[in-house]
Amino acid sequence: MSMDTIRNSVAGDSSVLSWETWNRIKHTERFVFLSSVLFVLLFSYAFGRAPVISDVFKGYHGLAMTILIWSIFALGFNLLLGQTGLLSFGHAMFFGTASYAAALFAIHVYNEPLLVVLVGTLAAVALGVVAALILLRLHTVYFSIVALAIAQFLYFLAREPLVEITKGINGLDVKRVPLLGIVELDHEYSGLVGALLVNNLYIFIGVFFVAVVALITRIRKSPYGLIFKAIRENETRTAFVGLDVWRYKFAAFILSAAIVGLAGGLMAVNTQFAGVERLYWSVSGDIVVMTVLGGLGSLAGPVIGTFVFFYFKGIVNGFPTLGNYWLLLLALSFTAVVWVYPDGIWGMLTDFTAALRDPKGLVAKAKRRLASLVPTGGDR
């Protein structure tokens, strides 16, 4: 939908700001792109001077950058789960491997942020090809668990046998060097730019974030977006209309691995560190929780889920009485979402705004959902 069309419809329509126009606009690529740029610009600042608990996050700004990187991770994961319907419990394998590859390249070959991130991404893609060949022959649950097995294998491999290379639980340190040799990532700005963006590192990460959002939006709007969803809905039928389901699943898997690898590489540059924890099952588990909690199948869902997760982990964690319960609360919310509200937090937000416009439609939808939850079979 081009700007001309919008202009024409606005000119011809007396109710300029009708909900229908909004509905159309918000799904256009241009809007999504601009929103994500705006989000990046305002995010760090709007996050405020909240008290942050862990040293790992290095203050609210550090937390903001962590959230942006993990959002990229979640968006990549969502491409596989939300779009294509493949649940991998081992996606840490891409995050961790990319992180290691980036760090190792920086230490042993050449250290430059852009190059190092690229190397991480490529390493994840290479791993993705191998993993896909193993995993795509397996049934749903097998796929999920063997993915976890591969990730655990890599974790234990990095911990002991390969300790010479990976330095085991101590991890690898990456020196901070200028981007392209000239731009200091730590350089802080003053004034308005400083208030919003703080430093070049944030811009570096933010650009990747916007790029990933744009890429995923484009994929969703391409034939792939349609075909991935078709595979999720009814794989047999999709094969019978003549589509090579295996190759499309492979494509989804590789694209997902690449995006998650990008996040892993960025993480190595951001934290100047690469370690075994990034391969551990809890990373895979965390990303599942974030993505599902936020809302599968949408673009904003994973980002929101990531934000909520880290808000709890970094900030709620420090509250006096509630603090200890942060993960319990998240786990219960996650379980509730899977049980009764698959659209997640983002789904709740969109349903709420829709209800404001059309209460009856929402009631009908709720009724349908409740009806679908009642088990159809009798006693087993």
Added chain:
Amino acid sequence: MALLETRGLTKEFGGLTALSDVDIAVEEGELVSLIGPNGAGKSTLINTITGQLSPTEGDVYYAGTDLVGMKPFEIAQLGVGRSFQTASILPELTVRENIQVASFAAEHGSFRVNFLRHRDSFDAVQEQTNEILQTIDLDSKADMDAQSLPYGDKRRLEVAIGLATDPDLLFMDEPTAGMSPTETKMTVDLIGDLLAEWGMTIFLVEHDMDIVFDVSDRIFTLHQGQLIARGTPVEIREHPAVREAYLGGGDGA
């Protein structure tokens, strides 16, 4: 040369013989029907021809190509379309999107690296989708979620998806099951159009005997995995074996 030919097609599951030595030939442009009591092996036959099952023995030839060993999507790409007995649609996609998926498959083959192109830019696909929507009379509901359609519409969508793959040979597995009389008539008219205007060859599985005798050029009768009769509707109506196995037993429409 017949468009579709099976020779000595046999399918065994462990100890059970679902199909036994089935020989069928379908000429281009005709409409053949397959009838037989429940459990006769009709679905097994279609599944074997379209690649979901592999035959224990025998051959299947489509336009001269040996189909045995090919995967379902490869067979579909050759021009063999199919609509399923149950409404095998894509629930959370819209009606339009359901058809688009099939249309893309017909348009650009089994796989393309085109994830950077906006799907609206594929004009041929949009045109074909709109055409099918009109033919099947679902264009007023094009942007509804498929799962919210009433059952009869879902069955029509099922047929539409089969059509959108642009087949030369279309297998229709009980397309009118569960449809109202109006919808049934629509489907029968559609079948007539497909033959006359679209030049399609149709392989129909149906329980409604009125329809079968009305539209078929030839009829095959399957019973316990074996082909017990073949011929024109008139011949089949008189055929003793058919009457005994099927029509005479009161197991009619």
Added chain:
Amino acid sequence: MSIDGIVGFLFIALSVASLYLLVAVGLSIVFGSLKYVNMAHGVLYLAGAYIGLLIASSEQYGGLLGEAGQVGLGWGFVPALILTPVVIFVLGIVMERFVAKPFYERDLLDQLLVTFGILIAAQELVAILFGRTGTIYPRPEWLTGAISLPAIGTPPGMSAASTIRVLVVALTLLLILAIFAFFKYTDYGLAVRAGTEDSEMAQMLGIRVGRPFLLIFAVGSAYAGLAGVLGGSLFNVTSGIGMEIIIPSLVIVIMGGVGSLRGTVVGALLAGLFFATATELVPSMTRASIYLLAIVVLTLRPNGIYPSTEIGQ
């Protein structure tokens, strides 16, 4: 390798296999018969370990319970061994009715996700109640040390065949035989098998598939609870052990082939053997060994070692 070395090796392999097997059995049967994948099975192991601890000893915990001073019955190891499976049996019934049953008709992915969420939540609850540092089981006198086997005496390599490990292996052997006997010789077992083959037909024939399946779910849970007590006494007890045990157990079930109890047993034995081999030859690979095994097996046989004809898709 000397006799003692071999025996020691076997016992490591068998005790590792046994612990996984006790947990995997419940998982495997429920997955095979009920077509229900249950990550929350790990909760039963976790609960078994902690409830066993509460029965066996009286301790000062961290967390919320820490405020109550010394908590626990202090009855000793054997009462814990006997009573815990009973408690977990009941917990299993509760889990089946309230968690599993609502999801039988739902997607396998949803089952995986929900049970995963419940496991994480349960672990957090335990951490909040008991604190985040681990504890250990108080081991009775007769359970420490090693067993001397006839004709061999107590040679040096036998420390690996410590009494507790012998207990684990012996109990597991008995319990697995019991399960096989259940399936082969009892009516309920037959009902479960029939129900597995064709649940619709079984219902039509009047076999009330509900109760036998509930029983088998609860029995599998009790096994996992027992494993929690045994595992807890072999290793230490923390809030994370539910997940720690469920991952390899799931891997073993899948490697063996869903729906095949024989496959689960073979899978567990293979895992134990691989583990022991790694301990001998490449010690740094021990913890990675089971995953490497599973990856290789499933690459060669995507449906597991003993695939059943139908996996509930």
